Amino acid sequence: MGNEEIAKALFEAFAAKDDQDVRNLCAPDLRARQNNGTAMDLGTLLGFNRAVHGVIRDFRYEDAVRSATVAGFVEEHVLRGTLPDGTTINLALCVVADIHDGEITELREYFDSASAAGLIAALR
Numbered sequence: 001m002g003n004e005e006i007a008k009a010l011f012e013a014f015a016a017k018d019d020q021d022v023r024n025l026c027a028p029d030l031r032a033r034q035n036n037g038t039a040m041d042l043g044t045l046l047g048f049n050r051a052v053h054g055v056i057r058d059f060r061y062e063d064a065v066r067s068a069t070v071a072g073f074v075e076e077h078v079l080r081g082t083l084p085d086g087t088t089i090n091l092a093l094c095v096v097a098d099i100h101d102g103e104i105t106e107l108r109e110y111f112d113s114a115s116a117a118g119l120i121a122a123l124r
Helices: 003-015 019-025 042-055 119-122
Strands: 026-034 058-068 071-081 087-098 102-111
Touching: 003 019, 003 071, 003 087, 019 026, 019 042, 019 058, 026 042, 058 119, 102 119
Parallel strands: 026 102
Antiparallel strands: 058 071, 071 087, 087 102
16 A cells, blocks of 8 residues: 555544554554644544544545655645534644554644634533
Protein backbone atom coordinates (compact mmCIF):
# COMPACT_ATOMS: atom_id res chain seq x y z
CA MET A 1 0.00 0.00 0.00
CA GLY A 2 1.41 3.41 -0.97
CA ASN A 3 1.59 6.38 1.36
CA GLU A 4 -1.49 8.10 -0.14
CA GLU A 5 -3.49 4.90 0.27
CA ILE A 6 -2.32 4.62 3.88
CA ALA A 7 -3.51 8.19 4.51
CA LYS A 8 -6.90 7.50 2.95
CA ALA A 9 -7.31 4.27 4.93
CA LEU A 10 -6.32 5.98 8.19
CA PHE A 11 -8.91 8.74 7.96
CA GLU A 12 -11.58 6.30 6.80
CA ALA A 13 -10.81 4.22 9.90
CA PHE A 14 -10.94 7.29 12.18
CA ALA A 15 -14.26 8.37 10.64
CA ALA A 16 -15.69 4.85 11.08
CA LYS A 17 -14.38 4.64 14.69
CA ASP A 18 -12.57 1.46 13.66
CA ASP A 19 -9.86 1.18 16.32
CA GLN A 20 -8.53 -2.09 14.90
CA ASP A 21 -7.98 -0.67 11.42
CA VAL A 22 -6.21 2.35 12.95
CA ARG A 23 -4.00 -0.01 14.98
CA ASN A 24 -3.23 -2.03 11.85
CA LEU A 25 -2.04 1.10 10.04
CA CYS A 26 0.06 2.50 12.89
CA ALA A 27 3.23 1.43 14.63
CA PRO A 28 2.61 0.32 18.23
CA ASP A 29 4.86 3.16 19.43
CA LEU A 30 3.11 5.85 17.35
CA ARG A 31 3.38 9.42 18.60
CA ALA A 32 0.75 12.01 17.69
CA ARG A 33 0.69 15.74 18.40
CA GLN A 34 -1.83 18.49 17.82
CA ASN A 35 -0.43 21.98 17.23
CA ASN A 36 2.92 20.89 18.69
CA GLY A 37 1.27 19.94 21.99
CA THR A 38 1.99 17.02 24.27
CA ALA A 39 2.61 13.74 22.48
CA MET A 40 -0.18 11.15 22.55
CA ASP A 41 0.40 7.43 22.28
CA LEU A 42 -1.85 5.26 20.11
CA GLY A 43 -4.28 4.41 22.92
CA THR A 44 -4.68 8.07 23.86
CA LEU A 45 -5.22 9.02 20.22
CA LEU A 46 -7.93 6.36 19.84
CA GLY A 47 -9.61 7.59 23.03
CA PHE A 48 -9.52 11.16 21.74
CA ASN A 49 -11.11 10.02 18.47
CA ARG A 50 -13.93 8.33 20.39
CA ALA A 51 -14.44 11.46 22.51
CA VAL A 52 -14.68 13.67 19.41
CA HIS A 53 -17.20 11.28 17.86
CA GLY A 54 -19.15 11.45 21.13
CA VAL A 55 -19.75 15.18 20.76
CA ILE A 56 -20.07 15.59 16.97
CA ARG A 57 -23.18 14.30 15.23
CA ASP A 58 -22.77 13.46 11.55
CA PHE A 59 -18.96 13.35 11.93
CA ARG A 60 -17.22 13.33 8.57
CA TYR A 61 -14.05 14.35 6.81
CA GLU A 62 -14.55 16.15 3.51
CA ASP A 63 -12.53 17.91 0.82
CA ALA A 64 -9.46 15.76 1.37
CA VAL A 65 -6.29 16.69 -0.49
CA ARG A 66 -3.48 14.24 0.15
CA SER A 67 0.04 13.88 -1.13
CA ALA A 68 2.68 11.27 -0.57
CA THR A 69 6.01 12.53 0.68
CA VAL A 70 9.36 10.80 0.83
CA ALA A 71 8.83 10.19 4.56
CA GLY A 72 5.03 9.65 4.64
CA PHE A 73 2.12 11.89 3.66
CA VAL A 74 0.44 15.26 4.06
CA GLU A 75 -3.35 15.49 4.12
CA GLU A 76 -5.57 18.52 4.35
CA HIS A 77 -9.26 17.98 5.03
CA VAL A 78 -12.25 19.58 6.70
CA LEU A 79 -13.90 18.02 9.73
CA ARG A 80 -17.64 18.63 9.53
CA GLY A 81 -20.58 17.79 11.74
CA THR A 82 -22.93 19.19 14.36
CA LEU A 83 -21.90 20.10 17.90
CA PRO A 84 -24.15 19.46 20.92
CA ASP A 85 -25.35 23.10 20.92
CA GLY A 86 -26.61 22.67 17.35
CA THR A 87 -23.86 24.67 15.67
CA THR A 88 -21.97 23.19 12.78
CA ILE A 89 -18.26 22.63 12.81
CA ASN A 90 -16.15 23.19 9.70
CA LEU A 91 -12.62 22.71 10.99
CA ALA A 92 -9.80 22.74 8.45
CA LEU A 93 -7.01 20.36 9.44
CA CYS A 94 -3.58 19.59 8.09
CA VAL A 95 -1.96 16.31 9.07
CA VAL A 96 1.66 15.44 8.39
CA ALA A 97 2.70 11.83 8.93
CA ASP A 98 5.87 9.79 8.93
CA ILE A 99 5.73 6.19 7.74
CA HIS A 100 8.41 3.57 8.33
CA ASP A 101 8.17 0.02 6.96
CA GLY A 102 4.53 0.58 5.99
CA GLU A 103 3.43 1.76 9.45
CA ILE A 104 2.58 5.29 10.55
CA THR A 105 5.09 6.23 13.22
CA GLU A 106 4.26 9.90 13.77
CA LEU A 107 1.23 12.14 13.19
CA ARG A 108 1.37 15.91 13.47
CA GLU A 109 -2.00 17.66 13.18
CA TYR A 110 -2.37 21.42 12.77
CA PHE A 111 -5.52 23.53 13.00
CA ASP A 112 -6.74 27.01 13.94
CA SER A 113 -7.60 26.73 17.63
CA ALA A 114 -10.11 29.60 17.37
CA SER A 115 -12.03 27.61 14.75
CA ALA A 116 -11.96 24.59 17.09
CA ALA A 117 -13.32 26.53 20.12
CA GLY A 118 -16.78 24.96 19.95
CA LEU A 119 -15.33 21.47 19.75
CA ILE A 120 -12.89 22.17 22.58
CA ALA A 121 -15.75 23.46 24.76
CA ALA A 122 -17.91 20.41 23.94
CA LEU A 123 -15.07 18.05 24.90
CA ARG A 124 -14.78 19.63 28.34
